[in-house]
Amino acid sequence: MRCRNRLVSLCVAGVFTAGAGAFQVPAQGLTPQALARAWDAERVSPATPPLITHDEVVGRLREVAARRPDMFSLEQIGESVEGRSIHHLRAGSGQTAVLLWSQMHGDEPTATAALFDVLHYLETHRDDADVRRILSQLSLHFVPMLNPDGAERFQRRNAQGIDINRDALRLQTPEGRALKGLRDRINPTVGFNLHNQSWGTAIGNPPRPASISLLSVAYDEKRSENPGRVLTKKLCAVIRDALEPFASGQIGRYDDEFEVRAFGDNLTLWGTPVVLIETGPWPSEEVDPPLIRLNFVAILSALDALATGRVEKADPRRYEELPMNESGLLYILLKNGTVINGAGIQPFVADIGIAGNRRVRVNDGRREVQVSTNVSDIGDLRTSGALRVIDASGLTIVPDEDYEMGASIDLPDWKTKARAPIVIGQPPRIAVLRPTGDGRYRVELLLR
Numbered sequence: 475m476r477c478r479n480r481l482v483s484l485c486v487a488g489v490f491t492a493g494a495g496a497f498q499v500p501a502q503g504l505t506p507q508a509l510a511r512a513w514d515a516e517r518v519s520p521a522t523p524p525l526i527t528h529d530e531v532v533g534r535l536r537e538v539a540a541r542r543p544d545m546f547s548l549e550q551i552g553e554s555v556e557g558r559s560i561h562h563l564r565a566g567s568g569q570t571a572v573l574l575w576s577q578m579h580g581d582e583p584t585a586t587a588a589l590f591d592v593l594h595y596l597e598t599h600r601d602d603a604d605v606r607r608i609l610s611q612l613s614l615h616f617v618p619m620l621n622p623d624g625a626e627r628f629q630r631r632n633a634q635g636i637d638i639n640r641d642a643l644r645l646q647t648p649e650g651r652a653l654k655g656l657r658d659r660i661n662p663t664v665g666f667n668l669h670n671q672s673w674g675t676a677i678g679n680p681p682r683p684a685s686i687s688l689l690s691v692a693y694d695e696k697r698s699e700n701p702g703r704v705l706t707k708k709l710c711a712v713i714r715d716a717l718e719p720f721a722s723g724q725i726g727r728y729d730d731e732f733e734v735r736a737f738g739d740n741l742t743l744w745g746t747p748v749v750l751i752e753t754g755p756w757p758s759e760e761v762d763p764p765l766i767r768l769n770f771v772a773i774l775s776a777l778d779a780l781a782t783g784r785v786e787k788a789d790p791r792r793y794e795e796l797p798m799n800e801s802g803l804l805y806i807l808l809k810n811g812t813v814i815n816g817a818g819i820q821p822f823v824a825d826i827g828i829a830g831n832r833r834v835r836v837n838d839g840r841r842e843v844q845v846s847t848n849v850s851d852i853g854d855l856r857t858s859g860a861l862r863v864i865d866a867s868g869l870t871i872v873p874d875e876d877y878e879m880g881a882s883i884d885l886p887d888w889k890t891k892a893r894a895p896i897v898i899g900q901p902p903r904i905a906v907l908r909p910t911g912d913g914r915y916r917v918e919l920l921l922r
């Protein structure tokens with residue numbers, strides 16, 4: 475059976491009853507807690523997704539396919555502009571085809587890592603009833619790292635400088651053509667478009683990090699509903715409920731405005747309704763593992779809900795009531811400090827907001843992940859949220875004049891201009907000083 479868009483609900487409904495009585499209660503399936511425990515114990519994904527290379531992706535896919543040729547088949551579906559291969563790994567034999575692709579933006583790698591954990595889970599748990607059901611009800615089509623040239627540079631666009639996700643109509647990118655060709659060939663019932671969003675994405679009031687944002691992708695300006703969109707709203711509801719125990723208050727809704735050039739919107743129009751999963755910031759030193767884990771739980775919970783039929787019972791309002799994505803989340807918020815900003819201006823009380831985003835830079839021939847930061851705001855920032863909040867009450871914030879941590883110094887004279895004052899839009903060079911009671915100050919924190 476080939477599902478056309480308007481028949482999606484019938485098609486998926488067929489999954490629920492295959493091999494069983496029409497009124498059988500859907501199987502309970504995988505629980506998010508069990509999936510999270512499995513991930514903690516069994517994960518194989520690389521610890522730092524931004525450093526995943528195309529070679530590593532291809533190597534891992536070949537290993538998976540070679541180890542279990544009875545479960546997986548691997549094919550190349552295209553080449554990037556610079557000749558890097560793009561692969562499609564297939565698993566399962568069910569009637570409901572599901573297409574999952576990651577990293578069509580090269581600097582958005584979290585889900586690529588998570589897909590390797592999903593593949594490993596399917597492989598190691600292949601004899602469990604839940605995985606057997608997924609593989610018998612669904613045909614899974616994975617395309618990890620659709621944009622390997624962008625990944626090589628850790629940039630959004632491909633080597634032509636084109637945003638592949640705005641090329642669904644013109645199809646000038648070989649990567650976009652590979653995705654379109656695969657979609658047209660397998661005509662999936664549903665697609666998962668896996669991305670990362672800015673670390674400046676917030677939700678709620680007070681603002682919290684939008685660690686995962688979900689979108690049931692629209693297929694027209696009016697954001698109409700059809701059976702495909704109802705299905706993706708229900709899948710988003712399933713994912714939200716699966717992730718609530720791990721990221722409560724950090725799950726948001728991505729703007730569902732129709733984008734005429736985007737793949738998700740056009741796939742939905744072509745008959746493959748799409749769920750967009752955007753991975754955002756996480757408020758801890760180690761950001762990657764919790765986010766890979768959320769992706770893993772989200773993807774397997776959604777597949778399980780499709781395979782068991784549980785998705786039909788999901789309430790779309792659980793998705794629709796999610797708070798909308800907003801911008802402006804800070805990387806660091808220094809609160810209530812006395813600021814001597816180094817411009818010859820009298821000390822004043824203010825909060826200082828620092829925005830941050832990740833990048834990969836080559837250092838001594840080795841790629842490494844850095845966070846690039848900028849001073850983004852000074853003043854009363856009580857309405858802002860941040861990944862890290864530092865209470866600077868009773869402390870003095872001054873331009874860093876190459877101080878050493880812990881050094882004992884005199885407070886800089888506010889009338890003396892600093893070599894590099896604290897300026898909005900500039901990388902921070904900031905020292906936070908604590909009075910030590912003897913008229914001197916200790917360098918408590920340096921932000922460079």
Ligand SMILES: [Zn+2]
Nearest residue numbers: 579582669670
């Ligand atoms: Zn993206």
